[in-house]
Amino acid sequence: MSRPGSWWGRKSTPAKFETYTRWSFHSFPLIEFVTVGGPVLGRAGKIGPGLTALLVFLVALHCALCAVSASHALDWLRGQREQPRRLVWALGGLTAVVAGSAVAIAEHGPAGRDVDEAVAGMLLVVPAFGAGIVALGVRHRLRVLAFAAGATLGSLPFGTPAPATLTVAAVVLFGGGFVAFTSVFSVRLLNAVYELDEARETRTRLAVAEERLRFGRDLHDVMGRNLAVIALKSELAVQLAQRERPEAVAQMVEVQRLAHEAQREVREVVRGYREADLSSELAGAKGVLDAAGIDCTVTGPTTGLPAQVQSALGWVVREAATNVLRHGDARWCAVGIRVLKGRTVLTVENDGMPENGGSGQGSGLVGLRERLAEIGGSLRAGPAGDGRFLLTAEVPLPSPSGPSPSGESTASPAPRTNVSEVMP
Structure with missing residues (x-):
């Protein structure tokens, strides 16, 4: 039975950062509903059941669409699905509908401080979160700024005094721009984490490849000359043997010596490769x-x-x-x-x-x-x-003299001179 939290421990660092980023965006709709829907439900008795149900429905629908759009947009940014254009357009349109409904209720709905406070939450919060999620699903950041500006204009209560209108415009524009900037920055940081992880993997593979090239180069330097000489002397020995010349024996003895020398040099290369300082x-x-x-x-x-x-x-x-x-x-x-x-x-x-x-x-x-x-x-x-x-x-620690810890003698074995010897 796995211990609690083992699923998190099995994730790589980029995967952990991606999980954290995703759940951060998934928390946006929850924060939006608590911030906007909570005050509406708390004033249901004074606002009226019909208007309360309408406002809560609009906010809940906007939160749900934000959650779905954020999930699909992050998948698109990670290359796991196509760009969610329809969801982004739907979210932008719904954000405009919610802001327009709030303006209409503020100007033509029932009067009262409770209604004004509930509508103010929708005007200030919904466009900000809408702009932030829309920023995930578009390629050009100028469109994000255009959407934030449009949401600001759509949220202006024109029936109110100029100072109040400018205050609402400044808050909506700042909130939408801030959430959009946070979204774009988080995605770029996530991509940077994955790129750094890929760079580290590439560096590891290059180090392994470089070590293989070094080992191959050492083997080529050691074996190339000896094998070439062995081939020439073997060919010479064959020709001498065909002529029944006694020099063929001396050539084969030289071939045997070169083979033993090549084995010794290869052992030294392998020993140096296997030893670690x-x-x-x-x-x-x-x-x-x-x-x-x-x-x-x-x-x-x-x-x-x-x-x-x-x-x-x-x-x-x-x-x-x-x-x-x-x-x-x-x-x-x-x-x-x-x-x-x-x-x-x-x-x-x-x-x-x-x-x-x-x-x-x-x-x-x-x-x-x-x-x-x-x-x-x-x-x-x-x-x-x-x-x-x-x-x-x-x-x-090995003793100054005597057998090694495994019980074997530390003396090197005598070289074998059998012509059938093969390298271990």
């Missing part, structure tokens, strides 16, 4: 996390550790930084290194829980456990309370 990984992780807006701190010694320990902990730092970026919504990350008696302890703590609920059983962590187990190390990962996630890796 702790200082470099810590600097890279801090740079990436800082660029992502996550405050990263590193404490403890980062140099002077044995190469085997640095390589193992470097892989832990690399995987932990990746998990912080992908599986959580962290604001800070603390990396600590401690050298204790006979072992080195690395801790990575952050305030963002991973998407799998903090179980610590992702494929990357499983691979790290297997890698550390080969040298006698261990890895623990899980929630640490208060929304924090803690990863702890322990790697034993």
Whole structure:
């Protein structure tokens, strides 16, 4: 059974921002109904049942159309549906009808302070929210300004004194322009968040592609020359053997030597590719996390550790930084290194829980456990309370002499000279 709020934790940062933006626009109709419909219902006894029902119906209809238009407009802006032109025109027309009805009631309806206050709410609030939602569904912002100006003119009570008329015009124009500007700015900010997320993904893919090119280039440099020489000497050995010349044996011995040399060089390339330097990984992780807006701190010694320990902990730092970026919504990350008696302890703590609920059983962590187990190390990962996630890796320090922690001898195996040897 999933814990409460897990659906929110599974969302990416752009998806969370989009959800927040959508519900902000969905709250506009509710605010409008409470602001306008509430006072009307509160004065129903003095306004009259017929007029109260008419005003509440118009406000409720306008709120419902605002909610539907906002939803369709946001889908259009995210590229999920076509532009809701009909809904935008319908909302603009209904806003004009509501404002015109309020003006007509103010000029020709029953007199009284309660009626004037109820109508004033419709004149000041409904055009503002209408202009704000219409701004979501149009491409040209000048049309938004034109709609706000039109709503202002349609809301003017011409039967009132000039100061009151100008006050209503200023309030409606300011309110409509402010809500419209807020709507446009929110959408642009949402698009910017998605673009930044896509840029980060692109940067990650480019880094992977660059590393693949580097590895391919190294292999080409190592294998290209040796394979070319092996091909030439093999061809020469074939020709000498066909002539029954004893030099063919010497050429094949040279081919065997070149093959062993190529295997050794490829092993060195692969070994350098697989090993991770702790200082470099810590600097890279801090740079990436800082660029992502996550405050990263590193404490403890980062140099002077044995190469085997640095390589193992470097892989832990690399995987932990990746998990912080992908599986959580962290604001800070603390990396600590401690050298204790006979072992080195690395801790990575952050305030963002991973998407799998903090179980610590992702494929990357499983691979790290297997890698550390080969040298006698261990890895623990899980929630640490208060929304924090803690990863702890322990790697034993190798003794100056003797077997490695896995029980195998640290001496390098003697090279094999069998001609049928293949690279592992």
